[in-house]
Amino acid sequence: xxxxxxxxxxxxxAIAGKxxxxxxxxxxxxxxxxxxxIGDSSDWDCTNGTTIVFKHPPPGERALFPTSYTYDRxxxxxxxxxxxxxxxxxxxxxSVVRGINSSIFAYGQTSSGKTYTMTGITEFSVADIYNYxxxxxxxxxxxxxxxxxxxxxxxxxxLSTDSTPLRLLxxxxxxxxxxxxxxxxxxxxxxxxxxxxxxxxxxxxxxxNLNEMSSRSHQILRLTIESSPKVYAGRDGSGALIACxxxxxxxxxxxxxxxxxxxxxxxxxxxxxxxxxx
Ligand SMILES: Nc1ncnc2c1ncn2[C@@H]1O[C@H](COP(=O)(O)OP(=O)(O)O)[C@@H](O)[C@H]1O
Ligand SMILES: [Mg+2]
Numbered sequence: 169x170x171x172x173x174x175x176x177x178x179x180x181x182a183i184a185g186k187x188x189x190x191x192x193x194x195x196x197x198x199x200x201x202x203x204x205x206i207g208d209s210s211d212w213d214c215t216n217g218t219t220i221v222f223k224h225p226p227p228g229e230r231a232l233f234p235t236s237y238t239y240d241r242x243x244x245x246x247x248x249x250x251x252x253x254x255x256x257x258x259x260x261x262x263s264v265v266r267g268i269n270s271s272i273f274a275y276g277q278t279s280s281g282k283t284y285t286m287t288g289i290t291e292f293s294v295a296d297i298y299n300y301x302x303x304x305x306x307x308x309x310x311x312x313x314x315x316x317x318x319x320x321x322x323x324x325x326x327l328s329t330d331s332t333p334l335r336l337l338x339x340x341x342x343x344x345x346x347x348x349x350x351x352x353x354x355x356x357x358x359x360x361x362x363x364x365x366x367x368x369x370x371x372x373x374x375x376x377n378l379n380e381m382s383s384r385s386h387q388i389l390r391l392t393i394e395s396s397p398k399v400y401a402g403r404d405g406s407g408a409l410i411a412c413x414x415x416x417x418x419x420x421x422x423x424x425x426x427x428x429x430x431x432x433x434x435x436x437x438x439x440x441x442x443x444x445x446x
Pocket of ligand 2: 282284
């Protein structure tokens with residue numbers, strides 16, 4: 169679910185307490201009212217904190233597929249988002265305050281609980297980041313926030329009411345940048361909450377047979393944190409840190425045929441798969 173990237177391997181390893189920098193978790197959501205009503209049952213069993221078992225392999229094909237899969241973490245239907253965050257994302261999210269870039273993203277088919285989980289994880293991360301700042305009064309922190317949506321190949325600013333697609337530029341130093349993407353300097357946690365609700369309202373909503381309300385767009389929320397010691401720390405600016413954490417909520421991963429989508433959506437799904445497999 170999350171990945172931390174850093175120029176300084178040792179620092180990153182020390183923070184994570186281990187050398188692994190990619191953590192993959194699986195979360196199974198509970199059956200919803202509709203599924204319970206039609207007598208559906210879950211196809212998956214979480215047998216322990218790292219193993220998930222497919223209960224109904226197609227007869228005859230049983231020997232062809234493994235039925236048990238192991239991940240860094242597996243969260244069953246009774247596990248709340250707080251625990252998913254603490255065991256699966258907290259470490260990755262908090263690395264940003266120590267100057268390490270990180271990304272947390274949710275991947276899965278429509279209605280599997282990506283937005284539900286990412287919304288909670290973003291909220292818990294923000295609360296922990298602000299808590300950390302409060303406890304480190306010896307440093308000066310500046311937080312900036314930007315938000316974009318990628319829908320059918322077009323990048324749109326979720327903090328702007330103007331829906332004109334933004335251009336991508338290649339910067340030799342910074343890599344790919346989104347031209348004219350608004351970056352708000354945050355006043356406080358309430359300001360960030362306000363911006364997050366603007367993003368949720370702006371996000372494109374499409375319709376599929378799997379979930380009428382599920383979004384057909386990718387969303388990337390980016391929080392950039394700069395900090396430096398309040399007391400002069402040396403002429404070279406040592407002690408100054410800058411990093412960002414990305415919260416990525418991907419559009420549904422299902423095949424277009426499964427969602428009975430056509431045209432635009434079919435195109436979107438194909439690009440998405442290319443993107444994820446590359
Ligand atoms: N762990 C969960 N517990 C309870 N309800 C959930 C959980 N995960 C998802 N849901 C509910 O299931 C529905 C689909 O979830 P959503 O996050 O919108 O899926 P996705 O973004 O993957 O399409 C929503 O109504 C959501 O509130
Ligand atoms: Mg969603």
